[in-house]
Amino acid sequence: MEGITLKHNIIDQFQQIPTTCISDAMQGMNNLDPRVKPLTEEYRIAGRALTVQMPVGDNMAVLRAIREAKPGDILVVDAKGDEYRAIAGDFVVGMAQSLGIKGIIVDGTIRDILGIKKLHFPVFSRGTTAVASGKAGGGEINIPISCGGAPVHPGDIVVGDADGVVVVSQALEQEVLRNALAKLDKDNMRAAQYSGNPEKIIQYLDEIIGTAQ
Numbered sequence: 001m002e003g004i005t006l007k008h009n010i011i012d013q014f015q016q017i018p019t020t021c022i023s024d025a026m027q028g029m030n031n032l033d034p035r036v037k038p039l040t041e042e043y044r045i046a047g048r049a050l051t052v053q054m055p056v057g058d059n060m061a062v063l064r065a066i067r068e069a070k071p072g073d074i075l076v077v078d079a080k081g082d083e084y085r086a087i088a089g090d091f092v093v094g095m096a097q098s099l100g101i102k103g104i105i106v107d108g109t110i111r112d113i114l115g116i117k118k119l120h121f122p123v124f125s126r127g128t129t130a131v132a133s134g135k136a137g138g139g140e141i142n143i144p145i146s147c148g149g150a151p152v153h154p155g156d157i158v159v160g161d162a163d164g165v166v167v168v169s170q171a172l173e174q175e176v177l178r179n180a181l182a183k184l185d186k187d188n189m190r191a192a193q194y195s196g197n198p199e200k201i202i203q204y205l206d207e208i209i210g211t212a213q
């Protein structure tokens with residue numbers, strides 16, 4: 001029971017941290033291709049990945065993942081960067097939402113964008129298209145994948161916001177959380193100290209530029 005509580009807790013904590021700080025905590029590693037962006041800039045999600053590997057133009061594995069998902073899961077879909085055929089539209093996304101899935105992240109595209117926006121359900125993709133996928137039945141779920149150039153294992157924590165999507169492997173999640181919170185504190189302190197203070201800014205720049213030489 002305790003383990004379960006802790007796992008929920010860590011998701012809640014990651015939910016509050018900008019992807020920039022999480023990325024800094026991982027030295028810029030494990031970011032998805034930055035063309036994978038939220039449909040609406042306000043979306044922020046954090047949760048555990050249910051991975052989907054699908055052949056280009058065949059979205060049956062997405063349907064299988066929606067069927068298998070637990071509430072709170074985030075579907076992370078490797079559609080190989082395909083921008084021609086959508087992996088889902090508002091009907092499929094609506095089913096995912098109704099079954100308690102927290103978000104969909106895809107290195108590929110979606111369609112029915114206006115309908116999906118009305119759902120207020122976070123979808124991250126490379127963009128939108130009019131073309132549907134077929135349902136040939138290929139693909140796999142819950143296996144290690146590469147999505148947008150980042151390795152994703154089932155159960156990894158994924159965090160997405162307006163800046164992009166980062167993946168935190170389970171083995172490193174406590175350490176990354178600690179370092180990301182420290183970076184967030186530093187960013188906040190710096191902003192408070194320097195914003196609107198030209199003298200401090202000049203002093204800061206002189207120090208930095210001096211050290212770099």
Ligand SMILES: O=C([O-])CC(=O)C(=O)O
Nearest residue numbers: 088089090091092093132
């Ligand atoms: O049915 C599909 O595969 C794609 C679609 O248009 C939807 O989900 O609304």
Ligand SMILES: [Mg+2]
Nearest residue numbers: 089090091112
């Ligand atoms: Mg549709």
